[in-house]
Amino acid sequence: MDQNSEVRLEDAGDGAYEIVGTRSGDRLGRVALTGERVTVEVVPAARRRGVATAALREVSRLTLRDRERLELLIPWDNPIALRVALAAGYTREGIRRGTPELLVYSRLASDSGEPAPRLLPDLPGGELSDGVITLRPLGEGDVDFYTELHSVPDVVATSVPAEPKPADEIRRRCSRAATQWLTGSRADLVIVDTATGLPAGEIDLYYQEPPLAQAMIGYSTLPAYRKRGLTTRAAQLLALWVFAETDIVRLVAGALPTNIGSQRVxxxxxxxxxxYQRQRLPGPDGGRLDDVQYVLLAGDLLAQASGAGTSHA
Structure with a gap:
């Protein structure tokens, strides 16, 4: 291991290594290899110090000299473990079905070992704000708010599918939000009324088509916060971040033909x-619904910013 590293590995036999502090000599954790699978455990006092990342990088470097691949199984509710995997050069392979369902990340002998690129980086300072609203990532503490929002009848009616979300799905959505962001598949954000600090709605980015550099947004707002321009502000804030910080070129959104308010936003x-896409969306009782599709390009946003001003609905 690099002589400047804060940790070193000591062979403990049977594919296991003790993680030891270079200067202190303290036992900071353990790395174990079982076939191709790697597990890293770090004592609580050594967490968030880069110890797990340094140990995983080193054991991967040593082990991949004489084998082709290593893999990690990561729970959906453990974004810290996923950050360690990405920093150590592991990339996503898929999902291991079962109970629990686990993310599969791997590193091959031919991989560089450099940190894996992120499709959706973290927000600068952890949030976006224009002084009127703040966008922050959805989290485990938002279950009550999310339940309230997705119990509003017109929010349910414009959801896909157009049906109430079960309680377990809401808990799963909130608990997995941080990991979904790290995987690059979606970014779920809460729209906060800056004046009160209370959640007013949600806006979500779905990066479903990376090869085409196209992503989609969706949004919902509590009735008490409508007609104040908050959702328009949220869409503009999110779009500015998307075009400045990601490779996304096309940002699309859809609205039901009858949802004039969403189209105006x-x-x-x-x-x-x-x-105008006919019968694109699943509707209630097995029916299909039409969808009006909108698009925003980076150039469109720049043109609007250079105009006389922006109005909010």
């Missing part, structure tokens, strides 16, 4: 109506 946020 998108238009005021700079989106342009692009298509």
């Amino acid at each position: 998108l238009e005021k946020a700079g989106f342009t109506r692009e298509a």
Whole structure:
């Protein structure tokens, strides 16, 4: 291990290594190899110090000299473990089905070992704000708010599918939000009314088509916070971050033909109506619903910013 590293590995036999502090000599944790699978455990006092990342990098470097691959199984509710994996050069392979369901990350002998690139980076300072609203990541503490929001009848009616979310799905959505962000598949954010500090709604980014550099947004707002321009502000804030910090080129959004309020939000946020898609969405009772699709490009946002001003609905 690098002589400047704060930790070193000591062979404990049977594919296991003790993680030892270079200067203190303290036992900080343990790395174990079982076939291709790696597990890293660090004592609580050594967490958030880069110990697990340094140990995983080193054991991967040593082990991949004479084998082709290593893998990690990561629980959905453990974003810290996922950050360690990404920093040590592991990339996502898929999902291991079962109870619990686990993310599978691997590193091959041919991989560089450099930190894996992120499709969706962290927000600067952990949030976005324009002084009127703040966007922050959805988290485990948002279950009550999320339950309230997704119990509003018109929010349910415009959801896909258009049905109430079960309590276990809401808990899962909140508990997995941080990990979903790290995987690059989606970013779920709470719209906070800056004046009161209370959650007013949600806005979500779905990065479903990385090869096409296209992502989709969706949003919902509690009735008490509507007609104040908060959702328009949220869409603009999120779009600014998307085009500045990611490789996304096209940002799309859809609205039901009857949802004039949502269409107005998108238009005021700079989106342009692009298509009318017949029977695109699943509807209630097995039916299908039409969808009006809007698109926003980086150039559109720049053009709007250079205009006379922005109005909010």
